[in-house]
Amino acid sequence: MSKLKVAELFYSIQGEGRYMGVPSIFLRTFGCNFKCQGFGMPRGELSNEVEVIAERIADFKTYEELPLVSTGCDSYASWDPRFKHLSPMLDTSAVADAICDILPHKTWKDEHLVITGGEPLLGWQRAYPDLLGHPKMAGLKEITFETNGTQELSEEFIEYLVQWQMPNVDFDREITFSVSAKLPCSGEKWEDAIKPEIVCRYEDVGTAYLKFVIATEQDYADAECAIAAYRSAGFKGHVYLMPVGGVESVYALNNRRVAELAMKNGLRYSDRLQVPLFKNEWGT
Ligand code: SF4
Numbered sequence: 001m002s003k004l005k006v007a008e009l010f011y012s013i014q015g016e017g018r019y020m021g022v023p024s025i026f027l028r029t030f031g032c033n034f035k036c037q038g039f040g041m042p043r044g045e046l047s048n049e050v051e052v053i054a055e056r057i058a059d060f061k062t063y064e065e066l067p068l069v070s071t072g073c074d075s076y077a078s079w080d081p082r083f084k085h086l087s088p089m090l091d092t093s094a095v096a097d098a099i100c101d102i103l104p105h106k107t108w109k110d111e112h113l114v115i116t117g118g119e120p121l122l123g124w125q126r127a128y129p130d131l132l133g134h135p136k137m138a139g140l141k142e143i144t145f146e147t148n149g150t151q152e153l154s155e156e157f158i159e160y161l162v163q164w165q166m167p168n169v170d171f172d173r174e175i176t177f178s179v180s181a182k183l184p185c186s187g188e189k190w191e192d193a194i195k196p197e198i199v200c201r202y203e204d205v206g207t208a209y210l211k212f213v214i215a216t217e218q219d220y221a222d223a224e225c226a227i228a229a230y231r232s233a234g235f236k237g238h239v240y241l242m243p244v245g246g247v248e249s250v251y252a253l254n255n256r257r258v259a260e261l262a263m264k265n266g267l268r269y270s271d272r273l274q275v276p277l278f279k280n281e282w283g284t
Pocket of ligand 1 (some may be wrong): 035071074079118119182
């Protein structure tokens with residue numbers, strides 16, 4: 001039986017992208033290949049909010065007790081090794097049981113599953129066939145991987161996903177890759193973060209779209225360069241612009257301007273409904 005290191009598992013409303021507003025189970029896996037300490041900071045500077053929180057690590061026993069941050073990655077505890085003790089390693093059968101327990105009817109209705117992170121396409125790919133093939137997951141129809149778009153799909157995982165597209169399978173599942181490609185405002189290097197060939201491959205097994213976090217005109221100019229790179233590699237999916245803002249004060253400064261920028265450029269706007277609805281608290 002495969003195992004997953006589970007940072008968070010909760011039921012909420014999907015606040016971003018294609019499934020905005022859809023009731024969803026969020027499975028947040030532990031681990032990421034990035035740190036994204038540049039979000040919300042002046043260009044070239046890195047946030048140290050997590051460093052300050054980590055100094056008080058003994059004060060926090062659960063995710064719900066952790067402070068929110070207004071700069072850097074808002075899900076820092078799902079990849080920073082200093083917080084790894086908050087994320088249990090569970091076998092996929094225990095994860096399937098826990099998912100069914102938090103579904104309001106204890107079985108799938110119209111809910112969608114979001115596998116997020118951290119970066120959920122790191123080594124955990126090998127565990128997903130066990131999880132998604134578990135009898136308790138049989139009624140699940142729609143799955144989104146929220147990825148940073150840098151991880152290749154393994155041949156084994158591709159083989160597993162491709163079967164859902166065969167006409168003779170007796171169930172129907174839709175898979176989506178929500179690719180939040182990291183622009184320089186994240187603090188990550190362009191050559192590490194913008195991987196068009198990898199993202200194009202996601203389109204062979206499901207629907208993929210790009211989602212760029214925007215705070216400034218410079219971010220939008222970077223997004224345009226990235227979009228051109230993805231398109232020239234053959235990427236066909238939709239593109240969303242999403243305002244920066246893991247806390248309401250930052251989100252409220254940006255959302256209308258980013259919506260207008262999306263309209264002006266014929267791109268889609270993604271809100272972050274979890275911020276106005278739930279203050280982006282852990283578990284929402
Ligand atoms: S890729 Fe996502 S989870 Fe990883 S550090 Fe960046 S924002 Fe956080």
